[in-house]
Amino acid sequence: MLINVSKPFQILQWITYISIIVGVQLLIVLPISVLIFHDFYTRLIPPDSSQYVPVSTFEQYDELTYRHLITRVPIEKPLYSVEDNGLDQNLPLRDNILYKMDIDMKFFCLNENDLSRNNLEVLDFQVRVRNNYQKTKATSVIYRRKIPITCLNEHDSIVEDEIHKYGKNRLAMYQREWLNSIYVDDLIYIPSEIRQIQYHFVLPGQRLILQPESNIYMRMEFKQGIRNMMLRWKKLTYLIGITVFYIFITTLFFISTGSSFYYMKSQNFITPVADIKL
Numbered sequence: 589m590l591i592n593v594s595k596p597f598q599i600l601q602w603i604t605y606i607s608i609i610v611g612v613q614l615l616i617v618l619p620i621s622v623l624i625f626h627d628f629y630t631r632l633i634p635p636d637s638s639q640y641v642p643v644s645t646f647e648q649y650d651e652l653t654y655r656h657l658i659t660r661v662p663i664e665k666p667l668y669s670v671e672d673n674g675l676d677q678n679l680p681l682r683d684n685i686l687y688k689m690d691i692d693m694k695f696f697c698l699n700e701n702d703l704s705r706n707n708l709e710v711l712d713f714q715v716r717v718r719n720n721y722q723k724t725k726a727t728s729v730i731y732r733r734k735i736p737i738t739c740l741n742e743h744d745s746i747v748e749d750e751i752h753k754y755g756k757n758r759l760a761m762y763q764r765e766w767l768n769s770i771y772v773d774d775l776i777y778i779p780s781e782i783r784q785i786q787y788h789f790v791l792p793g794q795r796l797i798l799q800p801e802s803n804i805y806m807r808m809e810f811k812q813g814i815r816n817m818m819l820r821w822k823k824l825t826y827l828i829g830i831t832v833f834y835i836f837i838t839t840l841f842f843i844s845t846g847s848s849f850y851y852m853k854s855q856n857f858i859t860p861v862a863d864i865k866l
Contacts, residue, residue, distance in 0.1 A: 609845075617841060621834040629829065633810075633819055636667040639681065643693075643802035646787070647676040652796060655786040658778075679806070684780045686809040691715075691772040694799035696762070697739035697791065707744065711737045712790035713770055719781040727786055731776050737768040739794055767799070774820065778806070 646654040660683040661667050668680055681687060697709065712734050716727035744766075778785065789796055807819050818825045 612841070613838065617837050618834060621830050621837055625826065625829040625833050629818070629826070633815055634808075636682070637819055638805065638807040639670060639679065641670050641679060641804045641806065642672040643798050643800065644672055644674045645670050645677040646798075649786065652789040652791060652794075653786060654798075655784060658783050658785065660780065660783075679785070681778070681806065682808070686780065687778040687806050688774060688809050689715075689772075689776040689778050689785075690774065690805040690807075691770060691776070691787075692804070693770040693787075693802045695768055695789075695802065696766055696797040696799075697737055697768060698795045698797065699739045699741050699793065700795055707738050707741065709737055709739050709791060709794065711735050711768075711770075712788075714786075714788040714790060715776060716786040716788060717778070717782045718784040718786075719779075720783045727784070731772065733770070733772070735768075735770065737791075738766055740766055777809070 641656070643654075646656065649655045656679040659678040659680050661680050662683050667682060670677055670679065693713075697711075699707075699709075712732070714729050715731040716729050718725070718727045807816075810816050810819070
């Protein structure tokens with residue numbers, strides 16, 4: 589009696605091939621792609637080309653004004669990072685380098701004086717700077733934006749229907765109804781002569797509470813547009829770059845594997861499984 593065992597062995601053989609290929613892709617090709625692109629990115633864009641500055645490091649100049657004093661660091665010295673430790677800190681930036689600043693502010697507005705005022709207010713947000721050539725404390729406005737915001741009066745509360753959606757987390761309900769935001773992207777330039785940046789919230793008679801996730805993001809302005817895009821959209825750049833390197837390495841892997849398999853088969857190193865006679 590003949591028993592055909594070639595089919596199960598062929599299935600087992602293909603399962604082994606597929607397992608090896610998947611293992612190589614996940615354990616070798618993908619990590620190599622990540623390492624190669626990371627090395628490429630860090631060589632093209634220096635690690636100190638950007639600074640994330642949390643709101644906890646802002647110096648509160650007065651009730652509605654915050655500021656940063658800028659420390660310019662020469663290129664031959666290491667550039668330290670701003671630490672999110674709740675302490676006022678100077679903002680370290682490279683000397684003789686043009687920066688762009690992105691702003692992401694989230695805040696509550698409290699109306700503490702005139703309780704009869706409408707909840708809808710107009711905030712005059714200004715970014716002011718002072719350079720090292722100015723002998724007075726006068727500042728220059730480099731960005732200004734008027735936006736409508738909502739302000740809480742003493743007797744304002746949350747919509748009762750929201751309680752069923754958010755439960756007992758009243759802060760989440762207040763954030764949904766009363767949280768204001770300012771987002772400025774790719775519009776503000778900070779030249780190398782600037783030594784102080786001030787953030788003015790012009791809103792008389794009101795008090796602001798900044799959310800902890802508020803921040804500014806400083807990044808170097810490169811002459812090459814592609815480097816600016818890579819720095820501005822870092823996560824997307826990594827995703828695309830790793831994918832490109834992964835496809836390239838995978839293509840080489842399949843070409844070399846296919847060529848080796850074809851050569852071994854042509855030299856009869858791979859023989860079919862014969863039937864077993866019982």
